Amino acid sequence: MKKILVTGSNGLLGQKLTERILAQNDFELIATSKGANRYTTKEGYTYASMDIADRESVEEVINTYLPDVVINTAAMTNVDTCEIEKDLCWQLNVTAVANLIAACAPHHIQLIHLSTDFIFDGADGPYLEDAEPNPLSYYGESKLAAEKLLEESNIHWTILRTIIVYGIVNDMSRSNIVLWAKGALEKGAPINVVDDQWRMPTLAEDLAEICLLAAAKGAQGIYNASGKDMMSIVELVEQVADFYQLDKSLIQSISTASLDQTAKRPVKTGFILDKSINELGYQPHSFLEGLKIMDQQISARKTN
Numbered sequence: 001m002k003k004i005l006v007t008g009s010n011g012l013l014g015q016k017l018t019e020r021i022l023a024q025n026d027f028e029l030i031a032t033s034k035g036a037n038r039y040t041t042k043e044g045y046t047y048a049s050m051d052i053a054d055r056e057s058v059e060e061v062i063n064t065y066l067p068d069v070v071i072n073t074a075a076m077t078n079v080d081t082c083e084i085e086k087d088l089c090w091q092l093n094v095t096a097v098a099n100l101i102a103a104c105a106p107h108h109i110q111l112i113h114l115s116t117d118f119i120f121d122g123a124d125g126p127y128l129e130d131a132e133p134n135p136l137s138y139y140g141e142s143k144l145a146a147e148k149l150l151e152e153s154n155i156h157w158t159i160l161r162t163i164i165v166y167g168i169v170n171d172m173s174r175s176n177i178v179l180w181a182k183g184a185l186e187k188g189a190p191i192n193v194v195d196d197q198w199r200m201p202t203l204a205e206d207l208a209e210i211c212l213l214a215a216a217k218g219a220q221g222i223y224n225a226s227g228k229d230m231m232s233i234v235e236l237v238e239q240v241a242d243f244y245q246l247d248k249s250l251i252q253s254i255s256t257a258s259l260d261q262t263a264k265r266p267v268k269t270g271f272i273l274d275k276s277i278n279e280l281g282y283q284p285h286s287f288l289e290g291l292k293i294m295d296q297q298i299s300a301r302k303t304n
Contacts, residue, residue, distance in 0.1 A: 004215055005030040005067035007052050007100070008074030010038040012176070013114070015169040016208040017071065018045065027212065030065045033074070038171040052096035055103075062103040069110045069215040072100055075143075078174075079118065082139035083263040093142035094149065101153045110156040112214050114207075117163040117199070117226070119144040122266020125198070126230065129161075129222040129275055137263035147222075158214045160207075163226040163269060164236075166290070167204030168297050177201070178294065181237045185246040195234040195253040198268040200226040203290035206282075213280040223280060224271035229287040236287070243291045 004021065008014045009031035015038075021029045022044050029045035031037065037047040046065070051057040052074050062070070075093050076082055082089035097113060104111045117125075118140035119133040135141045150157040166178040175183075178201075184191045202225070210225045231239070234253050241248045256265060276282040285293065 001026070001028050002068040002215060003028040003030065003065070004069045004071060005032060005062065005065060007032050007050065007070065007072045009033045009047070010035075010171070010173065011073055012165060012167055012169055012172065012204050013073040013207055013211075015039055016167060016204045017073070017211060020205070020208045020212065021045070027215070030067055032061060040170050052099060053091045055099045058099040059103045062107070062109070066107055067109060069112060070100060070104055071112045071211050071215065072097065073114055075114065077139070079137055079139045079265070080262040082142065083137060086138055089138060089142050093139075094145045097146040097149050101149060101155055105153070105155050108156065110158065110215065110218060111150065112158040112160060112211055113146065113150055115147055115159050115161045116140065116143045117161060117269035117271065118266060119147065119161070120266055120269055122197075122268050125266070125268040126200070126270030126272050127224070128272050129224055136266055139263060156218070156220060158219045159222045160210060160214060160225040161222065161271065162202050162207055163271065164199050164201040165204050165207055166201055166294070168294055170301070177233075177236065178240055178291070181240045182244055182246070185241055185244070185250055188247070188250065190250045190252060191237070192252045192254045193234045193237045194256045194259065195232055196256050196267065197233050197265055198230055198270060199233065199236070200228065200230050200270045201236060201287055201290070202227045203285050203293065205293060206284040206290075210276060210280060210282045213282060217280060219280060223276045224273050225276060225282070226271045226273065226284070227287060227290065228273060228284045230270045231287065239287060240291065243288070243295070
């Protein structure tokens with residue numbers, strides 16, 4: 001049984017990985033995050049506090065547990081905050097990866113790293129794995145820099161690029177677009193949503209699954225790891241409204257330019273998933289299927 005260490009285990013993807021590993025019992029899990037463990041179940045795995053930005057903390061934990069695989073889900077992902085707090089962004093998105101590479105190298109540990117569609121400028125999506133990156137934001141620059149560190153290293157590395165991850169767990173540090181849209185529309189609040197950006201939203205369960213497929217198969221290289229449905233952001237929100245039978249007249253279409261955001265966003269990203277499907281056996285859900293899965297989890301939480 002492979003031993004997997006997950007960074008950022010308190011986050012959405014981190015908790016989904018814990019949930020999936022505990023349910024299937026096919027890996028030994030060491031969950032790590034900065035501070036206390038926020039996952040509901042405390043048994044069946046090991047939890048260790050680890051600060052990925054601190055080289056000594058990373059090396060101490062990895063040297064103690066000697067995992068076969070590290071899955072790095074930890075990152076600073078707020079695009080506008082990254083544009084403002086560049087030093088912190090670099091520390092969490094690049095220095096942290098350098099720390100993990102240094103700790104994994106002596107033990108021949110596979111490092112699976114989560115990256116993003118924001119390494120592209122959105123002029124020519126959807127993208128293959130070997131498309132030429134051209135980030136528009138500091139967040140995108142930091143994630144591309146981390147990819148380059150991995151590619152130039154001599155460790156066993158895997159990069160999984162994803163897009164707009166959505167889902168629900170018990171203790172969430174931040175929301176996501178599906179929960180935000182649902183919550184606002186349920187309150188009857190009008191919302192402004194951009195109609196000139198296109199993405200392929202990713203169910204957190206699907207992303208957790210491809211992480212573990214990459215671990216089980218010892219995959220090497222870059223893989224696209226998004227949902228399979230391309231849609232504009234306003235279409236995404238309208239589908240949430242339709243699913244929950246909420247008032248779509250509250251959704252106001254606006255242009256990206258009118259938001260005057262700190263960081264630039266790519267217009268149309270999206271990924272071609274053939275490599276992940278053929279080599280890893282990745283089978284992402286449709287967006288509607290994802291909403292159904294999420295809704296079942298929301299209902300289950302209400303009854304518990």
